[in-house]
Amino acid sequence: MSITIKNLTHVYNEGMPFEKTALSNINIEIETGEFVGIIGHTGSGKSTLIQMFNGLLKPTKGEVYINHENIHGDKTNKKEIRQKVGLVFQYPEYQLFEMTVKEDVAFGPKNLGLSKEEVEERVKYALDAVGLDESYYEKSPFELSGGQKRRVAIAGVLAMNPDTLILDEPTAGLDPKGRNELFEQLQKMHKELGLTIVLISHSMEDVARYVQKLFVLYKGQVAYQGTPREVFAHGKKLEEIGLAMPQIRYIMEALKDKGMDVTEDVLTVEEAAAKLIAYLKVKGEA
Numbered sequence: 001m002s003i004t005i006k007n008l009t010h011v012y013n014e015g016m017p018f019e020k021t022a023l024s025n026i027n028i029e030i031e032t033g034e035f036v037g038i039i040g041h042t043g044s045g046k047s048t049l050i051q052m053f054n055g056l057l058k059p060t061k062g063e064v065y066i067n068h069e070n071i072h073g074d075k076t077n078k079k080e081i082r083q084k085v086g087l088v089f090q091y092p093e094y095q096l097f098e099m100t101v102k103e104d105v106a107f108g109p110k111n112l113g114l115s116k117e118e119v120e121e122r123v124k125y126a127l128d129a130v131g132l133d134e135s136y137y138e139k140s141p142f143e144l145s146g147g148q149k150r151r152v153a154i155a156g157v158l159a160m161n162p163d164t165l166i167l168d169e170p171t172a173g174l175d176p177k178g179r180n181e182l183f184e185q186l187q188k189m190h191k192e193l194g195l196t197i198v199l200i201s202h203s204m205e206d207v208a209r210y211v212q213k214l215f216v217l218y219k220g221q222v223a224y225q226g227t228p229r230e231v232f233a234h235g236k237k238l239e240e241i242g243l244a245m246p247q248i249r250y251i252m253e254a255l256k257d258k259g260m261d262v263t264e265d266v267l268t269v270e271e272a273a274a275k276l277i278a279y280l281k282v283k284g285e286a
Contacts, residue, residue: 008062040217086162092153147178
């Protein structure tokens with residue numbers, strides 16, 4: 001499912017004393033099946049932008065197109081579109097409320113009026129997708145680890161059968177193990193289910209490792225966009241607007257400053273390790 005934003009501006013409390021422009025003249029395009037990241041300092045407009053993607057907010061100016069259809073068009077069925085664009089806010093596990101994992105994930109499909117067989121099929125599909133097998137079905141979601149709760153909450157959205165999954169800081173509050181497990185599952189879902197995934201994150205390491213396209217918001221505008229490598233090439237400019245590069249970049253820069261003939265143009269620890277091994281092999285042969 002593609003998402004196209006054209007000349008979008010959004011003003012909160014327009015015409016009132018506390019008027020605030022959250023987004024200004026935004027133009028972005030997300031292709032079907034892409035894994036996209038959105039980064040920006042607190043208050044840059046990230047959360048407002050993702051609420052445009054399924055019509056939770058209506059722009060003050062501009063258009064939002066889902067699969068080339070104006071989401072706010074007179075003949076558009078917003079309910080159908082919202083079912084195709086799954087939105088997962090921060091700490092979605094706070095919305096878990098049923099007695100078992102299975103019942104919680106089934107809640108949405110049941111409210112669509114689906115048959116018992118269809119509901120069970122969707123529950124299995126969604127829980128399989130997030131890596132939770134049948135041994136979890138009858139467990140209370142409140143007895144699970146933080147990362148497992150997060151995956152149950154995401155499964156609840158997946159059970160609505162969306163084409164696009166939008167996640168606002170999905171790893172917030174998770175320990176490193178839960179964080180890695182969740183991202184492994186997201187990457188698996190992206191590849192195996194063909195989902196379009198949009199990720200808001202404050203972690204430069206996460207977006208550098210997982211996303212294909214990156215948008216940088218600053219004061220409600222798109223400051224940079226491109227592949228992670230293209231965006232992080234603007235390292236000094238990113239620092240000026242309150243962001244940073246992946247930590248491994250700073251380590252490689254420090255090594256280069258100390259005289260090691262290595263490139264600092266890396267995004268992940270694995271890339272850095274490969275560069276350092278190549279360097280050490282050359283040094284050993286000299």
